[in-house]
Amino acid sequence: MAIITFMSDFGMSDHYVSAVKAKILSTNPSLRIIDISHEIEPYNIAHAAYVLKHVYKDFPKGTIHMVAVNSHGEKNKRYLCFKIDDHFFLGPDNGIFSLVCQSEPSMIAELFNSENDNTCFPAKDILAKNAALIASGSSMNDIGAFTKDYLQKIDRKFRATKKQISGNVIKVDYYGNLISNIEEEVFNVLRKDRKFLIQFGREKMDKINISYNEVDDGDCFAIFNSLGLLEIGINKGNAFRLLGLKYDSAVSIIFEDSTK
Amino acid sequence: MAIITFMSDFGMSDHYVSAVKAKILSTNPSLRIIDISHEIEPYNIAHAAYVLKHVYKDFPKGTIHMVAVNSHGEKNKRYLCFKIDDHFFLGPDNGIFSLVCQSEPSMIAELFNSENDNTCFPAKDILAKNAALIASGSSMNDIGAFTKDYLQKIDRKFRATKKQISGNVIKVDYYGNLISNIEEEVFNVLRKDRKFLIQFGREKMDKINISYNEVDDGDCFAIFNSLGLLEIGINKGNAFRLLGLKYDSAVSIIFEDSTK
Amino acid sequence: MAIITFMSDFGMSDHYVSAVKAKILSTNPSLRIIDISHEIEPYNIAHAAYVLKHVYKDFPKGTIHMVAVNSHGEKNKRYLCFKIDDHFFLGPDNGIFSLVCQSEPSMIAELFNSENDNTCFPAKDILAKNAALIASGSSMNDIGAFTKDYLQKIDRKFRATKKQISGNVIKVDYYGNLISNIEEEVFNVLRKDRKFLIQFGREKMDKINISYNEVDDGDCFAIFNSLGLLEIGINKGNAFRLLGLKYDSAVSIIFEDSTK
Secondary structure, eight states, X not given: OOEEEEEESOOSSSSHHHHHHHHHHHHOTTOEEEEEESOSOTTOHHHHHHHHHTTGGGSOTTOEEEEESSTTOOTTOOEEEEEETTEEEEEESSSHHHHHXXXXXXXXXXXXXXXXXXXXXXXXXXXXXXHHHHHTTOOHHHHEEEOOOOOOOOOOOOEEXXXXXXXXXXXXXXXXXXXXXXXXXXXXXXXXXXXXXEEETTEEEOOOBSSGGGSOTTOEEEEEOTTSEEEEEETTSOHHHHHOOOTTOEEEEEEOOTTX | OOEXXXXXXXXXXXXHHHHHHHHHHHHOTTOEEEEXXXXXXXXXXXXXXXXXXXXXXXXXXXXXXXXXXXXXXXXXXXXXXXXXXXEEEEXXXXXHHHXXXXXXOSEEEEEOOSTTTTOSOHIIIIIIHHHHHHXXXXXXXXXXXXXXXXXXXXXOOOEEOSSEEEEEEEEEOTTOOEEEEEEHHHHHHHHTTOOEEEEETTEEEOOOBSSGGGSOTTOEEEEEOTTSEEEEEETTSOHHHHHOOOTTOEEEEEEOOTTO | OOEEEEEESXXXXXXXXXXXXXXXXXXXXXXXXXXXXXXXXXXOHHHHHHHHHTTGGGSOTXXXXXXESSTTOOTTOOEXXXXXXXXXXEEESSSHHHHHOSSOOSEEEEEOOSTTTTOSOHIIIIIIHHHHHHHTTOOHHHHEEEOOOOOOOOOOOOEEOSSEEEEEEEEEOTTOOEEEEEEHHHHHHHHTTOOEEEEETTEEEOOOBSSGGXXXXXXXXXXXXXXXXXXXXXTTSOHHHHHOOOTTOEEEEEEOOTTO
């Protein structure tokens, strides 16, 4: 039996999260639901996409990922099921899954929605029911009509030249670490053994650390993290509060001029 | 095997929630526990009742709902198990279940409590143990003595005349939406095709919206929500912060004088 | 199949918690994971130890307790599995389990870590994988090399004489109750029917209460709680905010001079 993951911007102080779970369990009491997070910032699709992007592949193939972020905020009222990389994704047609997955969807179905045309709680009435059906063995054409039409969004990308990589902070995590969109792979290709300076806010560093604990408590580190992204932080401190950087702040790596 | 739901005002930074779950699993390791919320405002029975009222029926019949809100705050030290609408409810005798369910209980048992007369952790020592027994197939007279005596509380109700429905905000949800006790059914019966004005704080609206996204971002909406209650909010905004309304604030609907 | 418990300082707004769970479920999809808390204060080993100490024994013997608090903050980069009291404990070699358990470990293994020597996410790459193996029936020498070497830490203890017990606040819980390290057993042995004064901040009390609700709302109580520790609080109030005490504040019990 496939696992259903569940991510939302519902918080945990209302009945919304448990109502969705109750709907899944009423459809099939043996299903297994794993919470990704219900503390996604309200309406923030970028936050939701970042979190899901970096965890969905850790789940077994066939897992159903249900996302209810800004779930009734879309005027088109379309709810989609994507099959990508042998994972299923269910959510409103708001572009989130184009931010989550690099690969093209192999199938897309627009969920049938005849009985609940004007539901005020689509996460329960539409997403939960259909996630439970897929997890119980239904195929995509049992729950929707195939389509090729869906909203696509594009991530903010770094810019790279031979001299410099310019990126941005794309996530401030729970510890206050600043995660940028600068990729380790690109850095390795461009560097060619040259010295370099990492610049962010008023700080400069000339070194990439190997581990978080390589620097003393309270000192700055720069590391390519488990996602392969440049992450800046303060060992046992909060870089977000102390460095004055935040979501979208500039981070760049400038290579030494090798012709000098 | 029946599901156990668990709601408390314990928060998640202490050992209280997991100690209760450990007790259930030690009694029967195959039981399934679904968290409703552990972020109920401390001691706030109205908050707890609101959340449980709007989700319990979504669970399969036979589900056991365990509520540990203000769980050692009652001087009578009675702990009850109710059977209502084919669901079981376990909690202190503090009136909460009379707020949750419209129907009369079909059975009430006062939980046996001989070994733990002075327990400081009744949610674990009394509620968890007995919830696990019921979920494992015990009957109510195995775990307590039948009684008819329990504390009842009465919800604040709206008042309705031919001219006006006057209600209150009964919940501010995670998004800052203001949920009132004005019911869609009553509105439909009284309206008789007349125009109307919704009044709350300094605002007036002359329309009920069909969906949250019918208004532009930042504009006010009024909707009968998935619970059939009048809900006021700001699309992608926080009505609680922006409108100056809060728990208990007045909301009314005034009908146009049809004799004019 | 053994239960895995999971405690961390990861918070719930990132992908960290679910990535660890995904790793466990990818190793063995039938495993059961119970969250202890992910709201441990970042890097705070004392907080983590307090919570785990007071709940681990409630779980069935054979349970695997996985702790990812300050999980990449240790320079030794050792990750250990302890067997203590027939429970398993997995975490970094940071001294936490010497604070959790009174008993000596019956076995300690240093986890094999060849493939992930420089992992930036040891909770997922090292702890989750090995917790899943133990829960699936592997023995400790399948996952690591036996060792006797581990970091030990020592709890701050109360001091006791015939005249006085002097302790400290070791935990402020979610309700603002102040839990001290003064033990009921020691109090009972030393008291010998004498009168006594409990002193904390500017307050004095000459009585231990039997239950939280023995005093009126808003009044101070002192109770030996379900852990056998002296706990001071305000019924339906927040002692932390109102009494000016905090973590480490002094609490003492002074016995009446019986020679007078």
